[in-house]
Amino acid sequence: MLNDRMQKELNEHINAEFWSAYLYLSMSVWFAGKNLHGFANWMYVQFQEEQAHALKLLKYVQDRGGSVELKPIAEVPAGWKSPSDAFLHTLHHEQKVTSLINALMGTAVELKDYATQNLLGWFINEQIEEEATATEIYRTLSDVESKPGILRMVDKEFKARAYMPE
Template sequence: MLSNKMEEALNAQINAEFWSAYLYLSMSAWCAREGKPGMAHWFEVQFQEEQDHARILFNYVLQRGGRVELQPIAEVPTKWQSELDVFEATLKHEQHVTSLINNLYALTHQENDYATQSMLKWFVDEQVEEEENATNIIDNLKMLNGNGYGLFMMDKDLAARVYTQAAPLAGKA
């Protein structure tokens, strides 16, 4: 059974994950409009992953006998200045999500909630990967320094990203 404090915190994180999904869908739309279909696709996959993250938490709250309380999703940005700007915003956002996950993990210690702590370990590891991916793309964009052919090739590379359902959801409807 979840404590009230943990249940509230997990519900807030569910909302944050859905907000992240909405943000990445907005970034996908921006990239598509800018003629970068590969980057748009990369963000579509990111959108799907964030929905998975919300569903993992959603399922977990229910599994522990808690109540899921979905809240409205706040407005997200819709405009960026450049490809570099959109990926720098991605990294900044992922760093924010890392801090949210870290705060949840710290709360599990305060609440002596070892089951939730165990579940959150997957998210802690996932955030390392999320930040690394964004950083690598930013580094490549900076190296290209606006080179059109390089951007074209990078866009093609990002188009090859394949959505893989998050492991904690494997085999679940």
């Protein structure tokens, strides 16, 4: 049985993951509007991944006999200065998500909730990758953004990203 405080915090994080999904869907729409369809695809895959994160937590709460609460998803930003600005926002957002997951782990440790610690271990590893990827793309874009030809090449490369369920 899931502790009440743990359940409440996991439910809040389900909402945070859906908010992340919504943020990346917004970025996908923004990139499509800029005629950068590879970037739009990359962000759409990110949207799908974040939905999967939310659903992974949701199923876990169910499996532990807890109750799932689906709260409203707050509004997300809709515009960025440039592609690199969108990826800098992505990086800062992922850093924030990492701190939220660390706080969840803190609660699970405090409550000696070993099953939740185990689940959160997966999310902690995922965040290492998320931050590394966002950093790499942000740095690349900062270098090539002023060169439209290279930006087009990156866009073409990003068309190939496909969502892979776990």
